[in-house]
Amino acid sequence: MVETGTNQTEINPHPEADATARGKKVFIKTYGCQMNVYDSTRMTDALAPEGYAETTKLEEADLVILNTCHIREKAAEKVYSEIGRIRKIRDARGADAKVMKIGVAGCVAQAEGEEIMRRAPVVDLVFGPQSYHRLPGLLKQVEAGHSVVETEFPEEDKFKHLPAAKPAVTRARGFTAFLTVQEGCDKFCTFCVVPYTRGAEVSRPVADIVAEARALVAAGVKEITLLGQNVNAYHGKAADGSSQGLGRLLQELAVIDGLARLRYTTSHPRDMDESLIAAHRDIACVMPYLHLPIQSGSDRMLAAMNRRHTRRDYVELIGKIRAARPDLALSGDFIVGFPGETEADFEDTLSLIREIGYAQAYSFKYSPRPGTPAAGHDEQVPEDVKSARLQRLQALLNDQQIAFNASKVGSTMEILLERKGREPGQLGGRSPWLQPVHVMASDQLIGTLQPVRITGITKFSLSAELIASPNASAA
Incomplete structure (x- = not known):
């Protein structure tokens, strides 16, 4: 969990100066993925012309936004707890309390919608990830005395509201930046809420991404991480009307003078094509690091998760990538205790980790997400079994991470x-x-x-x- 203003890049030239003069302040608390960090930056961009400057002090904010994530266990309950804390801070302001407006954004907002208003009437505004570009208009409705819930998926291209970044950017918050290029997912893994909270896969046009990247570099950024729920499914429109994949997009970005490093996340094994593999071999500024989740080493579990690839597919793919880039370090995601997982299935995951070797990885106990197919499965694994398996898996992953780090000593x-x-x-x-x-x-x-x-x-x-x-x- 990060608050906006940390490790992000401002892409409007000095909006805070004008906003501060007008006296309104916004505090945005960002949960979860890097895309939420990027979205929070875009919210501050949208609010700056309305007179809002960012603040890191919740107590002095006129507007508080929780930009939420639905991936972690009990995500919604944590949001309600945070709303309760904010309410106490707001009430302590006495006569000035009503000045503070409270908004809930992001994936929990998309999933919960009206339920947030019912459980937490103190909230003034609920809006999903597809609606942040309409934030100024939504706030005007709030200021007119209305409670607003906006969780509809837009019929139009959800990236149309993102103009190409202005070349006059003069200030950056850091030397690394996130840049969203793709959003949504069409894979429908049975454990995942993303298709329901972020919608179908859609990609930004190549020219808009290149323009924003150039603006970031002009502002001092040296490293850009391209973001997408399924980033290697990127299929953006080029100037000639053709569709370009992520490998070609990396080539377009690599020629930007002053851009030293490129990364991307998060990827799906089924969308790792030859062009993208070649980009790891041929483009010097593409870093030798790849986050490529598999979730389980058991074919039975992969089928139950609707991953639509096998263990063998994944192993062979990693072999191709490492042949192209021998020094590549691999990261992954693993779910322990997916419904129906047996000890044999879990051992298959451990053996895959030993076979592949990871520089780092993220691992979690399965927890049901309302509305996903796996949530209603009648073979839920007992909590104590999940905990024991996770401990064993993380011990193996930690050993591999330490070994990878140790291999760099003296280099x-x-x-x-x-x-x-x-x-x-x-x-x-x-x-x-x-x-x-x-x-x-x-x-x-x-x-x-x-x-x-x-x-x-x-x-x-x-x-x-x-x-x-x-x-x-x-x-």
Whole structure:
């Protein structure tokens, strides 16, 4: 969970100055995925012309928005708990309490809709992920005394409201940025709410993405991560009217002067085509890191999840990708205790992890999501069994992550120095494989790519020393 303003990029030139002069402040709390982070940035963009400046202090906000995620267990209950905390803060403002408006956005808003208003009458506005571009108009309805729920999927292309970024961008919040290129999912995995909360797959036009990327780089961004619920299903329209895949889009972006690194997430194995594999081989700024979830190593479970690929398909695909990019590090997702999972199914997952080898991975106990097919399955795995299996799986994944990190000790690599570290004189950044790296270096090097030698590891990060001049120029 992150609050807006952390590791994001402002793509309007100084909107906060005008907004501050007019005195209204917005606090946005963002839960969940990187796409929600991007959406929260877009909300602040939409609100700036209405006189709203961002604040990190909830107590002083005129508008509070919770941008929610429905992936984690008990996501909705956590939102209601947060609403209760906000209500107390609002009520403590006394006569000024009614000035603070409360909105709930994102996937929980899309899924719960009117139920949020019923359970939490203090909420003024509920709107789904497809509606944030209409936020100023929705707020006008709230200010007129109406409670507003907007969770309809738009009939028009949901990306039409996203204009190409202006080239006059002059300020960035950081040196890395997210850029949404695709939204929605047509896969309908039986455990997943995304098709119901984000809708069908749709892709932004190539020209709009390139324009926004250029604006971000002009504002100081060095690394861009392309986002999509199923990002490698990207099929954006090119200038000649043809449809381009993600591999071709990466080629278009790679020629932007000053863009040093490209990443993308999250991918589905069925959409990992030859063009995208070739991009990992041929494009130097595409980082050697891939998040490619499989969820289970059991063919029986993969079929029950409606993943529409087999274990063998996945293993063969990883072989092709690693042949193209031998230094590639792999990340994945795993669900433990999916309905009907036996001990043999779970052992299949452990054996797959041993066969593939992961630099890092995310793992979760299955928890039902209302409205998904798996939620009504009558073979739910007992909670204690899920917990025990998750512990075993995470122990294996942790061992692999530590081993991968240890393999980098003594090697040299280029890292992007993004921020000050926890210790005096220390800077933090990321390796090409997305590992956190800490190095003693001058603050003047923040925002530059620097060669370092890895000297040690912790459980989840690397320690390094500079091997370049302390006066090295910016990347």
